Amino acid sequence: MNGTSFKNKLNSDSSFRNAVGQIINNNSEYYLEKWKTSKNPFKYSGWNWAAFLVSPVWLAYRHMYLWAVLYFLLLLLTVAVAYTFPVIIYYTALPEESLFVWRVISPFLAGLFFGFKGNALYAKQVNRIAGFRENSNEQGAPLFNKSGTSAVSAVLVFAAAAFLIYPAAVWMSSWAENTPLPEGVYIYMEGSPPPSPFTSTEEVLVFEKYSGALEVLYVGEEPIGDRTFEVVLSHRENEDASWEKVSERSYGFFTSNRVSLHLLDADNPLTNTGEYKAEIFIDEELKGTAMFEIIN
Structure with missing residues (x-):
C-alpha cells in the first residue's frame, strides 16, 4: 500500500482507522489527523517537534528502533570526525572552527530530518504493522511490530547510546594520543x-x-x-x-x-x-x- 492508498483507507474505512488508532495508542488523534489530511503521508505528514528536539527518545518511544540505531550511528560518525579532524584539516585546509560547526550541525541536521520526516516514517511503520495483522494471526518479530508506546525504551535509549558511543570515543581518543608524530x-x-x-x-x-x-x-x-x-x-x-x-x-x-x-x-x-x-x-x-x- 502506498501513501495515497493509506490516506484514502484511513478516510473511508472506519475499521482500518480504528485498528491504526489502536496501534498508535497515545496521541492517536494527532497522527490520524496528520495522515488523513496529508497529500502523501508516506512522504511528508507535517512537522513533529518531539521528533526534532529529542529524536532518539521519540524514536524509541514509538518503537522505531532501527531509526534510533541509525541516529546513534550518525553520532558515532560525529565522534569519529571530531577525533580525526586533524587529518581532515591536513588534507582539505578547512579552518579549525569548522570542527565546532560539525559538532553542532550534525545532531541539528539529524533532528531536522526527523522533525520533517518523523510522522511519515511512523506512518509507514504503522501501515506495515496494520497490514501484517490484517493478513496474519501472528505478531511476527515482536521487537519491530509493537504497538503503542514505551516509556521504558525512551529512558533506556540513553544507556544504549552510552554503550555504543563511549567505547568508540575512548578507543579513538587513545588512537589520537598514541599515534606517533612525524619528525x-x-x-x-x-x-x-x-x-x-x-x-x-x-x-x-x-x-x-x-x-x-x-x-x-x-x-x-x-x-x-x-x-x-x-x-x-x-x-x-x-x-x-x-x-x-x-x-x-x-x-x-x-x-x-x-x-x-x-x-x-x-x-x-x-x-x-x-x-x-x-x-x-x-x-x-x-x-x-x-x-x-x-x-x-
Whole structure:
C-alpha cells in the first residue's frame, strides 16, 4: 500500500482507522489527523517537534528502533570526525572552527530530518504493522511490530547510546594520543592539546600577547642520548627586518626522541610582538625550524 492508498483507507474505512488508532495508542488523534489530511503521508505528514528536539527518545518511544540505531550511528560518525579532524584539516585546509560547526550541525541536521520526516516514517511503520495483522494471526518479530508506546525504551535509549558511543570515543581518543608524530619542530600553547600527527611543521602559527606560555616540541628519528641538544630562539619585527637572537639554551641528556620544553612567556609584558623562529640543533647540526608570530 502506498501513501495515497493509506490516506484514502484511513478516510473511508472506519475499521482500518480504528485498528491504526489502536496501534498508535497515545496521541492517536494527532497522527490520524496528520495522515488523513496529508497529500502523501508516506512522504511528508507535517512537522513533529518531539521528533526534532529529542529524536532518539521519540524514536524509541514509538518503537522505531532501527531509526534510533541509525541516529546513534550518525553520532558515532560525529565522534569519529571530531577525533580525526586533524587529518581532515591536513588534507582539505578547512579552518579549525569548522570542527565546532560539525559538532553542532550534525545532531541539528539529524533532528531536522526527523522533525520533517518523523510522522511519515511512523506512518509507514504503522501501515506495515496494520497490514501484517490484517493478513496474519501472528505478531511476527515482536521487537519491530509493537504497538503503542514505551516509556521504558525512551529512558533506556540513553544507556544504549552510552554503550555504543563511549567505547568508540575512548578507543579513538587513545588512537589520537598514541599515534606517533612525524619528525619536526612544533610550537603550541601550554595547557592546550599537544600537536597531532597531522599538524603542519611549516605553518606560521599566530598567538596573542598575554595569552600564556609557549612550548616547543621536537620529535626526532632516534633518541637524543648524550648528544648536545640546543634550542635557539630568534625574533624580528617583520619580514623586512633582520633576525636577532633572543635566547640560546643547551641541554645535556634525553633518553627519548621526543623532547618538550618551555620556550617563551607570551604573557610577559617584556615579550616583543612580531615574528619568531625556533631552531633545534643536535651536536650543532640543525634538525628543524618552527616559525610563529605574536600579535597584540
